[in-house]
Amino acid sequence: MKLHMVDVVGQYHKIKPDVDAAIHKILDSGQFILGKEVGEFECQIAGYLGVTYAVGCASGTDALQVAMMALDIGPGDEVITTPFTFVATTETIVLLGAKPVYVDIDPKTFNIDPTQIESVITSKTKAIIPVHLYGQAADMDPILEIARKHNLKVIEDSAQALGASYKGRKVCTFGDLSCISYFPSKNLGAFGDAGMVVTNDVALGEKVRMICAHGSKVRYYHETLGVNSRLDTLQAVILSVKLKYLDSWNAARRAAAKRYNELLKGTPATIPFVAPECDHIFHQYTLRAPKRNELAEHLKQKGIPHAIYYPVPLHLQKAFAVAGKQKGAFPVTEQAADEVLSLPIHTELTEEQLVYITDAIKEFYRTL
Ligand SMILES: *Cc1c(COP(=O)(O)O)cnc(C)c1O
Numbered sequence: 335m336k337l338h339m340v341d342v343v344g345q346y347h348k349i350k351p352d353v354d355a356a357i358h359k360i361l362d363s364g365q366f367i368l369g370k371e372v373g374e375f376e377c378q379i380a381g382y383l384g385v386t387y388a389v390g391c392a393s394g395t396d397a398l399q400v401a402m403m404a405l406d407i408g409p410g411d412e413v414i415t416t417p418f419t420f421v422a423t424t425e426t427i428v429l430l431g432a433k434p435v436y437v438d439i440d441p442k443t444f445n446i447d448p449t450q451i452e453s454v455i456t457s458k459t460k461a462i463i464p465v466h467l468y469g470q471a472a473d474m475d476p477i478l479e480i481a482r483k484h485n486l487k488v489i490e491d492s493a494q495a496l497g498a499s500y501k502g503r504k505v506c507t508f509g510d511l512s513c514i515s516y517f518p519s520k521n522l523g524a525f526g527d528a529g530m531v532v533t534n535d536v537a538l539g540e541k542v543r544m545i546c547a548h549g550s551k552v553r554y555y556h557e558t559l560g561v562n563s564r565l566d567t568l569q570a571v572i573l574s575v576k577l578k579y580l581d582s583w584n585a586a587r588r589a590a591a592k593r594y595n596e597l598l599k600g601t602p603a604t605i606p607f608v609a610p611e612c613d614h615i616f617h618q619y620t621l622r623a624p625k626r627n628e629l630a631e632h633l634k635q636k637g638i639p640h641a642i643y644y645p646v647p648l649h650l651q652k653a654f655a656v657a658g659k660q661k662g663a664f665p666v667t668e669q670a671a672d673e674v675l676s677l678p679i680h681t682e683l684t685e686e687q688l689v690y691i692t693d694a695i696k697e698f699y700r701t702l
Pocket of ligand 1: 396420422423516517
């Protein structure tokens with residue numbers, strides 16, 4: 335059986351005529367940089383989320399960087415975030431000369447634990463970056479309350495959670511700024527790198543746009559230090575076609591997750607916890623698995639793709655020693671890194687595949 339962690343080709347084939355037509359229109363126009371299609375896609379996303387301003391950029395990583403630049407985060411500043419996330423969240427903080435300050439995660443949701451945030455706030459703290467990990471919103475109400483009380487900015491890292499909601503409201507609408515990734519494997523994926531910053535603060539949105547364009551509003555007149563980060567026109571039209579399917583694709587992922595839950599009943603693996611106030615979109619379907627490394631080896635033997643997001647917490651990465659934390663500093667995160675295992679999850683999974691994958695897991699635990 336041919337299995338994929340994500341099936342981007344299978345999904346493409348279902349919408350091929352529309353995608354191909356959109357691509358060819360751009361190839362025939364010769365307009366590859368910006369142009370009206372990028373603006374149209376920005377408006378579509380703003381409309382989908384219910385925000386006032388969206389700025390396309392080159393990747394989710396760039397989105398995080400330019401969002402922090404727009405908030406003037408730099409040397410001497412501290413940014414509170416989670417050590418259990420993709421590297422980009424921390425990397426961009428460090429690139430700007432600021433210091434990542436971690437707090438541990440909630441053991442059930444894997445998201446930042448809001449009850450631990452206040453104890454690490456100092457006079458240098460500028461912002462909090464919650465990450466909506468695996469497609470489930472972080473617990474935003476207490477985070478926003480702490481931010482208000484201490485006059486901090488909030489940047490949502492929504493890279494894994496486009497379309498997810500918290501208490502009935504979509505993620506990307508809570509923070510001062512919110513960052514989206516359209517990396518091909520994300521729930522709304524381009525055919526290459528792409529990203530976006532969204533906000534309800536138009537002035538801040540315009541500042542982000544200026545930073546993305548070399549710090550200029552009028553070409554060759556540079557008001558601030560910027561970068562070159564643009565959403566390609568080709569990616570914009572591809573994403574525009576795919577956006578129409580996002581909600582149904584997220585529903586398909588939820589359905590696959592529900593089926594996994596049923597099929598895995600009785601095994602010692604812990605299935606994903608869905609907080610009652612969250613609408614999870616299952617960017618990842620992640621188990622806590624006893625004997626995780628042995629299970630991973632067993633799945634490999636069976637030709638079943640799987641992944642560990644993430645094997646090494648960021649506070650233990652050599653590149654981020656600047657955070658100044660040793661092993662044992664964040665025990666919940668460190669335990670998660672030892673136990674998590676993500677299974678294939680995408681819109682094209684069949685019942686046969688789900689049964690095959692879960693049978694292999696049951697077999698592993700039976701023979702243990
Ligand atoms: C994917 C991802 C990013 C970065 O997005 P890119 O588009 O790959 O640069 C940032 N944060 C998280 C949590 C991600 O999963």
